[in-house]
Amino acid sequence: MQNPGIPGSPAVHLFYHPDLTDSETLRQISLGLEEQGVPCRTILCADIDNALALAHQAAQHSALRTGIGVSASGDTVLTHAQYPADRPLRHCPPASGYARLRNLGANAGQLVKVIPFSEAL
Numbered sequence: 001m002q003n004p005g006i007p008g009s010p011a012v013h014l015f016y017h018p019d020l021t022d023s024e025t026l027r028q029i030s031l032g033l034e035e036q037g038v039p040c041r042t043i044l045c046a047d048i049d050n051a052l053a054l055a056h057q058a059a060q061h062s063a064l065r066t067g068i069g070v071s072a073s074g075d076t077v078l079t080h081a082q083y084p085a086d087r088p089l090r091h092c093p094p095a096s097g098y099a100r101l102r103n104l105g106a107n108a109g110q111l112v113k114v115i116p117f118s119e120a121l
Helices: 023-035 051-061 098-112
Strands: 012-016 040-044 066-070 076-080 090-092
Touching: 012 023, 012 051, 012 098, 023 040, 023 066, 023 098, 051 066, 051 076, 066 098, 076 098, 090 098
Parallel strands: 012 040, 012 066
Antiparallel strands: 066 076, 076 090
């Protein structure tokens, strides 16, 4: 894993496995966060390939306490540092479309801003 403790502005951390073959997945999640005006820091994490574990680690390292994890298969999870480590707040299975992934990113931004989630498409 790259050093997530890099100084900078607070951001939602997005930990992803290096074998992820679809960079558009990361792009759509980032665009959803951007729509909410919340910064995203993408961080390569080679030592874990479980979306929920990646998301939990991301949330623990984020100053905003919000994390997203994407496994090599494209499984995607959103969570918060105070949420139970064994349950996701939002989950997109590998076959999810880009609109749903973008919505997950937007929901991450809404979590940070403490406003209700929007429904997934």
